[in-house]
Amino acid sequence: MPPPSSGSGTTTRARLWLVGALAILAFAANSLLARAALGDGAIGPGAYAAIRLGAGALVLAPLWRSASIRRDGAAGLFLATYAIAFSFAYVTLGAASGALILFATVQGVMVALGLARGEKVRASALVGVLVALAGVGWLLAPGVGAVDARAALVMGIAGLGWGLYSLVCHKGEGEAAAATAGAFAVAAVAALPLFLLGERMSVNGALLAAVSGAVTSGLGYVAWRMVAPRMSLTGVAGVQLLTPAAAGLLAWPLLGEVPGTRLTLAGLVILGGVALAMRAPLSQLKR
Template identity: 45%
Template sequence: MSRASSYAVDMRLFLLIALTMCAFASNSILNRLAIDSGASDPAGFAVVRVLTGALVLAGLVKLRGGRLTLSNRRRIVGAGSLSLYMIGFSVAYLTLDAGLGALILFGVVQITMFAATSLTGTIPTAKQLAGAGLALGGLAWVLWPSGAIQVDLVGAVLMATAGVGWAIYSLAGRSEPDALEGTAANFVVALPVTAVALLALGDAWQMSVFGYVLAALSGGVTSGLGYALWYRVLPQLVPSTAAVVQLSVPVIAIVAGVILLGETAGPRLVVGAVFVLGGIALAVARPRRG
């Protein structure tokens, strides 16, 4: 492959990853907008999110002439880990600060995916570890709560469980033969498990029309299509790289919150964002060929 062709492939992959991370960050924005405005409760938002994701993805598969395979080993791992993530994430945020929850989530995702990489024989390089540490440190600088820290143990355990679930979901995507069909099947199988668990653990169903719209947008577009896109790019990434690039999601969400929701930003965000992006660049940069 020529240098120009290689550059074009790398740029295309970079753009797909950037689009996927923006979709993930949009989920956070939509969730915060729905919950903070009182338009939805966390459990209801999550159930509608999975439902609309399943409907949109299954519809796209049918329009494409494909079929959903709901009973194989991939669904046990994919749908099971997706349910674990959705349940842990939704219930944990009932007691956790948003920033601390995101820090626990992405820290556990990174640790789990790095551990899985090492167990499969692909030990992360010193540069990847340094970049991951730098990015995680920058994220901690941005998200660490000010003042006294009160961490609910149950919430922290649930968010850590969600992180393990998302890490497994990401690792499973590397072997998925069809990104769209695999994601659709995962959503369909995860729907009843997630719905029963969240409705049993959550508060009474409280959603306005605006809440339904936000949850449907999150499920059908930024979750469903975003996760399908994630499954498409994952086979082209080693797990350590996939883990590190996701540390950009909270920073993108915070910047988007400043632009779209009128939230405030200060030097702490700017400095932390520089460390996160610099760490990601260090971890994913390829060595120059002589």
């Protein structure tokens, strides 16, 4: 038999990058859709989160048979924590500032879990996280361009949920689509009580939440779970780092959210800190 062609490996890598790029666009779109719906008060944050998770679960319903509560239960609870906190935070935060806080927190979660497991983490990782947190602190400091501290704290909770969800995904347990379907089913059930809040819900707001859930969350997260297990945690963090930049660039023409001087400079500090942290051997966590 002839040796396997090197072209097949190149094709596989190209597909991996393509799926990863689609996942990042989906992540950025989630921030934009949330701001479009919540910033204008078209829907309440609780209803938005519940519809988003419900739509994601429904679009993946054909895969429920292959899901496992034992395997996907924890991921579903982490996903619900992320989605609910994400919605409440974006009532106040802009698309770019919210994404920056979210993914700075995600990076901190990954490094903190590495330390908690007793694994060696280089000083550059700790310095990078501290630099990123300093950038977040700058966003929160009083003055022109400051972001709401309470909303930032809630987005930090969302980052914790997403960081834990990403780590569960990174284990690569189960087929990607089925595992995502199971997680969404659990998360959707957990979010049902939010409808009891009796929040305002316009047709436009519900539609934006449904698109976010069915397309940029449900299908987008399937793409992410296909990619994440094939990357080191350093790679996972690096790819996700592109999300705040994409959200910020798209929020300007689509939502009219012009980045101010503080947001621009603090964003560079945060992204620089996360990039520095990525240089640490976080791939040690892949076990």
